[in-house]
Amino acid sequence: MEYTNHKNYIIDGAGRRWFLKQSSALVGMLALPPLIGQAGTAPASSVPPGLPMKRAITLRINRKAYRIEVEPRETLLDVLRERLDLIGSKKGCDHGQCGACTVHIDGRTANACLLLAVMQQDRDITTIEGLAPSPDRLHPLQTAFVEHDGLQCGFCTPGQIMSGVAVLREGHAGSTAQIKEWMSGNICRCGAYSGIVDAIEAVQKGGRQV
Amino acid sequence: MKSFDYVAVTKPADAVRLMEPQFRFIAGGTNLVDLMKYEIERPDRLIDISRLPLDRIETTDAGIRIGALARNSDVAADPAITRQFPLLAEALLAGASPQLRNMATMGGNLMQRTRCYYFYDATQPCNKREPGSGCGAIGGFNRIHAILGTSEGAAKTQCIATNPSDMNVALSALDAIVQVTGPKGTRAIPVIDFHRLPGDTPERDTVLEANELITGLDLPKPAIPGKSYYLKVRDRASYAFAVVSVATRLAVENGRIQDVRIALGGVAHKPWRIVEVEKNMVGKAATEETFRAAAQQLVAGAKPHEHNAFKVQLAQSAIVRALQTVATS
Ligand SMILES: Cc1cc2nc3c(=O)[nH]c(=O)nc-3n(C[C@H](O)[C@H](O)[C@H](O)COP(=O)(O)OP(=O)(O)OC[C@H]3O[C@@H](n4cnc5c(N)ncnc54)[C@H](O)[C@@H]3O)c2cc1C
Ligand code: SF4
Ligand code: FES
Numbered sequence A: 001m002e003y004t005n006h007k008n009y010i011i012d013g014a015g016r017r018w019f020l021k022q023s024s025a026l027v028g029m030l031a032l033p034p035l036i037g038q039a040g041t042a043p044a045s046s047v048p049p050g051l052p053m054k055r056a057i058t059l060r061i062n063r064k065a066y067r068i069e070v071e072p073r074e075t076l077l078d079v080l081r082e083r084l085d086l087i088g089s090k091k092g093c094d095h096g097q098c099g100a101c102t103v104h105i106d107g108r109t110a111n112a113c114l115l116l117a118v119m120q121q122d123r124d125i126t127t128i129e130g131l132a133p134s135p136d137r138l139h140p141l142q143t144a145f146v147e148h149d150g151l152q153c154g155f156c157t158p159g160q161i162m163s164g165v166a167v168l169r170e171g172h173a174g175s176t177a178q179i180k181e182w183m184s185g186n187i188c189r190c191g192a193y194s195g196i197v198d199a200i201e202a203v204q205k206g207g208r209q210v
Numbered sequence B: 001m002k003s004f005d006y007v008a009v010t011k012p013a014d015a016v017r018l019m020e021p022q023f024r025f026i027a028g029g030t031n032l033v034d035l036m037k038y039e040i041e042r043p044d045r046l047i048d049i050s051r052l053p054l055d056r057i058e059t060t061d062a063g064i065r066i067g068a069l070a071r072n073s074d075v076a077a078d079p080a081i082t083r084q085f086p087l088l089a090e091a092l093l094a095g096a097s098p099q100l101r102n103m104a105t106m107g108g109n110l111m112q113r114t115r116c117y118y119f120y121d122a123t124q125p126c127n128k129r130e131p132g133s134g135c136g137a138i139g140g141f142n143r144i145h146a147i148l149g150t151s152e153g154a155a156k157t158q159c160i161a162t163n164p165s166d167m168n169v170a171l172s173a174l175d176a177i178v179q180v181t182g183p184k185g186t187r188a189i190p191v192i193d194f195h196r197l198p199g200d201t202p203e204r205d206t207v208l209e210a211n212e213l214i215t216g217l218d219l220p221k222p223a224i225p226g227k228s229y230y231l232k233v234r235d236r237a238s239y240a241f242a243v244v245s246v247a248t249r250l251a252v253e254n255g256r257i258q259d260v261r262i263a264l265g266g267v268a269h270k271p272w273r274i275v276e277v278e279k280n281m282v283g284k285a286a287t288e289e290t291f292r293a294a295a296q297q298l299v300a301g302a303k304p305h306e307h308n309a310f311k312v313q314l315a316q317s318a319i320v321r322a323l324q325t326v327a328t329s
């Protein structure tokens, strides 16, 4: 893969200042056409001529705007993990079956492995990296997962927590049975289920706004 | 995944105008992207219809109209739906996972492929994926497959896959109508005629033409209001496709059946209904005996395969259980 595939332009939260995420991208940028893809000026990418062009898109992730070029076939999960260094969302099955890739789109859970990145413009995307209120404070459900052993290997955990937060926010944590049903889209091959349910119940009982 | 071109549309007319045989509409993407990853679907271009203004749920004089782009989760939680058509909400909530229901749309759910695991496996013959290649499930492992309505024809056209949608079973019992628009104008197709039996073209799951767009679904107010129930039998408590499912609506007065609908999932290439059986039940006592007789008639033509003969009994028990549950609720 050419390094130009890795260029990421990040606008800060206020959208005023531009800076480059990776220094290697600086060289890449010089060889690239303007950010808005134009017909006829195919970007210097690995796409052979004649194949569909990359699109310049803006993704709003964890309250930041990311300007990148994607092929229509790139999933949101691959863009997060391979292009934007947001590797908290995990790839378990890549087919919508395990929930390891669960993110929030406009406040609702979704499987990032089945979402095309090109379709997610103007949406508010939240990943596990954007859940904590500040760099030195965990989200209450993250703390509860630690306290209640809601994990073993940790691979499914980001997805579990993203779903768990939605379960709490949407009022589906009224009973153990209800939590289990509404968490059923997240598989844990270590079988940490009882700790996961305990953690969600603890936050529910704590009555704090999540 | 094969490379493809992409265009997003904001008007239904543009979606139809831009459509070509090698293109696909994409809504929630939960079925299409999955199949594209296996290169079972290889569209040259995706027409993104996810932002068409067709996501409303509206109460009309005749019932409720649901836009094709309404999300499965929104429909399941809608107060008008849970009040008037709880059967649909129950069936939707029995399907997939919360994440998938947040993404999945009504049109996409109607159109999700009728399929089986051999359909996904490119090393296996499959008349649906590769017309004329044979069927891996016949003579293979066919526990989840159809027992009813399978094609009699030559090995080159047979298919014993089941339609995996829970929603479609409920829509069948609710006499829902699919609203469609295409180059020749609009048409309305009752759900019971929308999905097909395999016949000798198992590659076609529905009667929708490639350049037609589903715009919405109408749920007509039932003439005689009754109660309903969706029973899903599956291999684990949640997040699994139905082995067998039953959507039923029943109106009983003074112990007599006034009106009834019974649709079965997991047994055929489409939701299975026999209108004559329902008509014959009207006026009869709402008893286990009546329910058993109806259940028997519904599966009378069953042709089980090596591993799914259990479905013949399971389907009948599920029908009786579902009807009893409604009759005593
Ligand atoms: C792991 C997993 C488990 C699942 N479990 C269940 C289950 O238990 N029960 C169940 O019922 N379902 C289940 N599903 C299936 C799920 O319900 C469907 O994938 C979903 O409903 C499809 O909707 P969509 O909007 O994502 O469709 P898409 O994937 O966007 O589209 C599917 C097809 O429909 C066509 N299409 C979409 N909208 C329109 C339109 N308006 N007009 C014409 N054509 C259209 C597309 O071109 C495509 O061919 C499961 C799926 C997965 C991945
Ligand atoms: S049952 Fe149908 S979908 Fe499955 S392998 Fe046979 S032809 Fe293909
Ligand atoms: S990686 Fe997306 S659901 Fe498994």
Ligand code: FES
Binding pocket: A150, A151, A152, A153, A154, A155, A156, A157, A187, A188, A189, A190, A191, A192
């Ligand atoms: S903690 Fe290992 S998969 Fe869940």
